[in-house]
Every structure is written in C-alpha cells, then in structure tokens.
Amino acid sequence: MLTLECPYCGVKAEETELSPGYEAHLKRFGAGSSDDDYEAYMFARKNPKGVHFERWRHVYGCGKWFLAARDTATLEVFGTYPAQSKAPPEDLIARIKAKRPEWEGYK
Secondary structure: OOEEEOOOOOOEEEHHHOEEEEEOOOOOOOOOOOHHHHHHHHHOOOOOOOEEEEEEEOOOOOOOEEEEEEEOOOOOEEEEEEOOOOOOOHHHHHHHHHHOOOOOOOO
C-alpha cells in the first residue's frame, strides 16, 4: 500500500486516507486560452513509467493539499512537499538523482 507523509501535519498516511489530485506542476489553462492550450491541459497528460510528481489531499487528516514525488512502477516515494511550491525542492531532486541516475530530470 502507498504511504505518504503529509508535510503539514507530519502524519504518515496510507492512500485510503488520501485523495489523488493527479499530475503536479501543470500550467493551467482556462477562460481566455486558446482551444489547443485548453485541450492539451485537459486531455494531453503525461503518464510516465518512473518518477512522477503528483498532487494529494490529506482528506482524513489536516485536509490540506500537498505534492509528492514517487516512482509509478515501484511505488517508491522519494518525498513530499508543500502544494504552494513552484517546483520540486532541490534536496528532493538530489535524492531522486542519487537513486535513479538515468532520470532525465524535472521538466
């Protein structure tokens, strides 16, 4: 079972206590955007095998959204960080690169 640590309250929660918010660090498009941009935002998502950055909500805890880096093939969790982050923290990137030298990096 997937276990993530909430960076706000510090609770290590199983996935049954969490709600997924899907891909993190997306550039969102809404009203006033082009049809192509909006379509790409809504339907053309990455589905990588390997390291992925995701949004999660600690539903049965503090209720806050946070971000997590994990390997989609092995479910290995590299770390979690606050949802307000514009990009993954440098120490998290270093942790991923140390374990996955073949990883191409955050894009």
